[in-house]
Amino acid sequence: MKHISSRDNPLYKRLARLGDGKRDGHTMLEGIHVCQTWVDRYGMPELALFDGERLAQNAELGALAQALGSRVALSCDSRLMRNLSQVEHGQGVCFLVSVPEPLRPASVAESCLWLDRVQDPGNVGTLLRTAAAAGIHHVYLSEGSAAAWSAKVLRSAQGAHFSLSIYERVDLLAERDKLKVPLIATALAQARSIYTLALPRHCAWLFGHEGQGVQPALLAAADERVFIPQAPGVESLNVAAAAAVCLFEHRRQWLDQAADFRNAL
Amino acid sequence: MKHISSRDNPLYKRLARLGDGKRDGHTMLEGIHVCQTWVDRYGMPELALFDGERLAQNAELGALAQALGSRVALSCDSRLMRNLSQVEHGQGVCFLVSVPEPLRPASVAESCLWLDRVQDPGNVGTLLRTAAAAGIHHVYLSEGSAAAWSAKVLRSAQGAHFSLSIYERVDLLAERDKLKVPLIATALAQARSIYTLALPRHCAWLFGHEGQGVQPALLAAADERVFIPQAPGVESLNVAAAAAVCLFEHRRQWLDQAADFRNAL
Incomplete structure (x- = not known):
């Protein structure tokens, strides 16, 4: 050698x-x-x-x-x-x-994660790890997000890269038409509590920039805006923590339905 | 000047x-x-x-x-x-x-967060921020956890320090007797799905070291062990993401009960 x-x-x-x-x-x-x-x-x-x-x-x-x-x-x-x-x-x-550059599906009919300019590598890594743990297989990152295959993101994601298809530098607004599932964005205004919502079996989850949130044009293109009810006067969750709450509330609702389905047999 | x-x-x-x-x-x-x-x-x-x-x-x-x-x-x-x-x-x-060193309450009758040797400052900061957003007011950190008032933790917590009482270098095992609420620990083995559990109105949430989890002696002292059902073959969440899921599942269940109570009036 x-x-x-x-x-x-x-x-x-x-x-x-x-x-x-x-x-x-x-x-x-x-x-x-x-x-x-x-x-x-x-x-x-x-x-x-x-x-x-x-x-x-x-x-x-x-x-x-x-x-x-x-x-x-x-x-x-x-x-x-x-x-x-x-x-x-x-x-x-x-x-x-x-770096793997998988081809984006021509149409998207299963749950996926969309990240709009999430900048912190630790956040992007944790988001990938959480998505994988929640059973999501496709992650779309906009221009301006942390590079998914950088060392810091790889470190935080703890191997999640290898169970995901990761699409980078995606024009999310242009990608909108390919979605055959509802696009659900987290927002602070004009949004419904995630706990009052019956979530669809499959959806695209959209999370935005650490300070600014999801950009307005994308927010306008969402089918649903949700918020996580927080303690009065605090109202602030890290984007990766917010995604963990949303993706696992989704998983909980679906696991419930699966249990109901099994019970009904 | x-x-x-x-x-x-x-x-x-x-x-x-x-x-x-x-x-x-x-x-x-x-x-x-x-x-x-x-x-x-x-x-x-x-x-x-x-x-x-x-x-x-x-x-x-x-x-x-x-x-x-x-x-x-x-x-x-x-x-x-x-x-x-x-x-x-x-x-x-x-x-x-x-650094503020608040006196620990002689007995604990409301929800709180216990961290056993959580080492990464970014994780500790996110945990503090998530706890505050979930309506928790008291956080206990064991010896070996990241210093709560260090610059990195302060940065990740985004001001959460100021709505929390933070107790550091706590012997959590010795503190166990002061708890008047159930101690709930996350664990991978001999644990129940958090989604099948009716969570008590108040409890102490215990999360552990990034790699090793909660130490065995503390785990043995817990009233309940829970796990978060994850996608097969992945089974891995960052500790701060896991806490976000648990604390907000707790919040969801209690918000539901509060709504039921209001509806019953």
Whole structure:
């Protein structure tokens, strides 16, 4: 296996340049779990860089390196790996991969999550994780949202990326016509309490920018505006917390209906 | 007003040392909104430092400085303020305050939030914000949780600190006897679906460490263990998202009962 000892190595420089965000459709994955999941779902990375010291000690890393083969797997000095790592205790392996860009369905007939300029990577990651846990499979992000495959989003999402189809830089307003399910937006004004609403089996959930909420044109295009009844004088939930409440209220209502259906049989 | 131009000034050094965490029972607050709220709720800070340039231009900052008086209000060079600031665009004022340490109630008869070693400051901040929005007034944090009045937690909580009584470094197991309401913990095993449970009007909600969950001894002391039904094969929610689901399911059930009660009148 080729070993890199200099930070001037062009392959190493390419990874280092990716830093915390994706560039030119590429991103860096970090850690054995996420890298292994990548291989299972998408196959070979463009490049895999292993911490040489750890590689010698860790059977799991060794097996991954062997499976990848010497065309993509390289090792490097520990100090180079530490320099690359976004987390405090590096995990011995980084992948350079090209970001998946799934084709958007021509029409959308199942529940999905729409994010309008949600900027904080931690929020976007938590939203992806919550969506996956709620049984949603498709997430649409507008221009101006945090890059879904950046290191910080990957970290917060804890693997949710791999059970979702994630569409980025989507013109949500133009996408509106493809929706065959109701579009439900959270809003503070002219909205109904989510707890008084019988939610449809499938819908598109729309959440907006941390400070400004959903942009007016999109809000106007929604079929329903909902709010979460909060304690008087507080009225403020983090966008990812609000989405957790909505997506799981949806799940609760549907689980109830499923139970009613089973009971009626 | 006294003006500081050197980073060797002892008062400035004291603020700078606080950095991102609290030390010796003190913390740094940043921004006009949080500082103003501090004055409204707790009165004078020990020290208030204003960005001299901004102070001259901004009437709101000027009014605050005047109200505080020259005994606590100082100005400094903009570059010193930028060096102190935890946020990208500083907001012109910092307070040095002693962290509120409210006395714990001798017995607890209303809903509250218990956090067992929740480590991420962003999670703790979001949990505080969600608790306040759900109408909870008391939050207990164990040893090993993120410091509630640190800059990162304050930033995520968006002012929730000021509508809560926050108790830190609490021995939660020892506190158990003071609870006159059921203790409900989230757990993955031997737990009931939160959606099948009629939640009591008041309870103590217990959430645990991001990776390990609630520690076994505390879990054993809980009156009820609940889980949130998730999509098969995913089974993972961020702790702050899980708390949002639980606290607002609680709120939903109680709002329902309140509506039933009103309807019955």
